[in-house]
Amino acid sequence: MTQQTSESAQKLEEMFAISPYNQLALSGVGPIKDVKIFDTTLRDGEQAPGIALSPDDKVRIAQALDSLGTDIIEAGFAASSDIEKETLRQIKDLNLNATVCSLARSVHKDIDAVIDSGLDYIHTFIATSDLHMQYKLKMTPEQVKERAVDAVEYAREHGLEVMFSCEDATRSRMDFMKEILLAVQEAGASSVNIPDTVGVIIPKAYGNMIAELHKTLKIPISVHCHNDMGLALANSLAAVENGATIVQGCVNGFGERTGNVALEEVAVNLFANYGVKTYDLSKISETSALIERITGFSMAANKPIVGRNAFAHESGIHVHGIMNNTATYEPFLPEVVGAKRRLVVGKLSGSHAVEGKLEEMGVKFPAEHIDELMEAVKKMSISGKEITDAELMAIADDIMWKKSTERKECVLDELTVITGRSTTPTATVTITKADGSKVTVADTGVGPVNAAVNAIRKAVNSNMTMEEYKLSAITGESDSMCQVAVTMKNVQNDGNISFGRAVGMDIVETSVDATMAAINRDFARVKHDKKEC
Structure with a gap:
């Protein structure tokens, strides 16, 4: 690391104000030096109901993900259509820094589609839980293992790097998983993925599971956490603490049902709490906004890191604190992720926020009329409306205009x-x-x-x-x-x-x-x- 890079990282660290108890809790965790980001926005993200991306959309998003610093981009599912195969070729031809891969079932037909697309990285999968094997695949464990190994061998024979995934891993038997994972490792898989397919495991259990597999395997472990029960981020971090070195997810947390882990949340937490740099953090907000626009999939205002309210402050007490020291009510500066702070004028605003807003706009409002201004603001925002800068200026201007008129005759x-x-x-x-x-x-x-x-x-x-x-x-x-x-x-x-x-x-x-x-x-x-x- 050069001196300039070191100074830049130190400056970035100073922009965080996290809990000192975090490092105490992590004192027993081994050193975490490198974590790769595997982005599946273009594959699992597109599977979210209501999202349908054109080839041009996928190309634009892939370029943005690459600029962000993504290590691996799962750009689609080659076997799904000829259009998808051609899109994968287009993305491959961009010569991105990121590795581009395609998902494939553990069947030769799917693998052939990936080969035809020109990619050299494939993500194969097959379900390993008794539930899925019995009711979805209608296959025995022996048949599943044979299919998994055959797919890895076939892909390797055609020069592809292979990541193998145990679908529904968190409801699979550990002994069978170890057996199949050791077999695909022997067959030439360069990494394995342990997905929490329906988001049902808790962090401690997932951490233990990854630790056990980490002791068993010699190749990197990837994790893919869904957010059905709101545990995707916690599970991803627990996995990293116990040996996982690849985290899969989507920007903005898109994906099937309630979505995958939001990768911007992973990246910020990895840096803030573990000292691991993945993304160019300053590009998070612009990338998130681009993907929101292209997909048409709106984020909740209270979405962590990139939501509209992530750095918005309305409460008078909070605004007063922020104006004195931003660390009072912000875990890190908005500039870290390329965002801006908003002092919101609304029902709960205090005079400090309103005066601060007016000063930002270059308006000198007389202190003797501030109570009247606050009364007008609260009246107009009583239904929960957020007063915009233009509206606040209009209210202030209206009050001052009225002051030029003598007392009411009618x-x-x-x-x-x-x-x-x-x-x-x-x-x-x-x-x-x-x-x-x-x-x-x-x-x-x-x-x-x-x-x-x-x-x-x-x-x-x-x-x-x-x-x-x-x-x-x-x-x-x-x-x-x-x-x-x-x-x-x-x-x-x-x-x-x-x-x-x-x-x-x-x-x-x-x-x-x-x-x-x-x-x-x-x-x-x-x-x-x-x-x-």
Whole structure:
């Protein structure tokens, strides 16, 4: 390792803040020097319901996986179709740093398809559990062993490197597994794979299982963990602690049913807790996002490492801590995986988060109005909505704009709007006027906004007109806050034009607020003129 590489690794380590108890627990674990990443996103990942990759998709993903630092890419299942074989050829011809392989059943037909694809690495498999042998294969253990050995020998005779896999290994008898694995080792397999095919083993049991096989075999052991019971990552790490040196999985945790172990989680944990570098960690987020886009398979917001909320903070206490020292509420810096931190403004946000956000956007918001801003933010996010940067700026701007208007001369006390299909939109308003009188009126319109404005006109001044109405969604999304700007004329029968605006979640209420703002701005103008006289 060069001095520059050593310094880079040390700098990366300093970006983590993991538990000191981890190293205590690992004190009895032997040195783990090298672990290879075997990516099956293009094979097992594609088997996830709803994912179908074109040849071009597979090529793009293979290139991204190679750039990430993947050691082995299981790019498909050659025997499945001629298109698949041709795709494997295309990926092979990319001359990637990663080794490209294909899955194959332990039959000559499947192996021939891999040979035709031009690959020189094959992953053969056959089920070894009594359950699968009896109900799926309908074969005896002796027949299964014979088939497994024959497949390895046949592949080796044709110049292929072979990884052999015991399907449903974690429900297979240990004595039979040892027998078949020793046989394929003797037949020329360069590595074996011990999959937890339906995700049913617990970490301690899996660790013991791998340790036992590690003592028996002379070739590398690979592990392939499914996540049916949420144990895929824990099982993969337990396997590495007990001698496994190849970890199979998929980026983003795709795969059959609940998926395979997420390889980005494996890579980050291997580096943080075991000091083993596999991926170029800084490329994890971009690779994850690319695969999410291509597959159309969306990740949960709370997905570890690469989820939208992985480095998002809303709680006031958490944000305050993060702003002082990121290690308070982050196990590692987002830059490690090429991500960015998000300070989210929402229901649980404190003033530190909101002020910090505004400062990021270059907005100097007066401290004396922060309570009013916080009240507006919490009101608009009460349903769980996350306030975007643009929306926060609009709220802050709206509050400051309102501060330029003197106290309200007309107050909207009540608003009721009835609308719907085959229903005439009707609005009822109760307004306290400048002279202290209270009036309640109702009116109809071509829509709920028009009905509400008509009712306000009737209550304040029937000669008043709306000269212009502008409505926009601040972010352009379906749950975006809206911004309404109106121009009212003749509020007080003097022909003057007055402008009003408002920001809110509901189009009707926000339109009404903007209308009332224009009305009060006109009254404030007259009052100001009288003071000057």
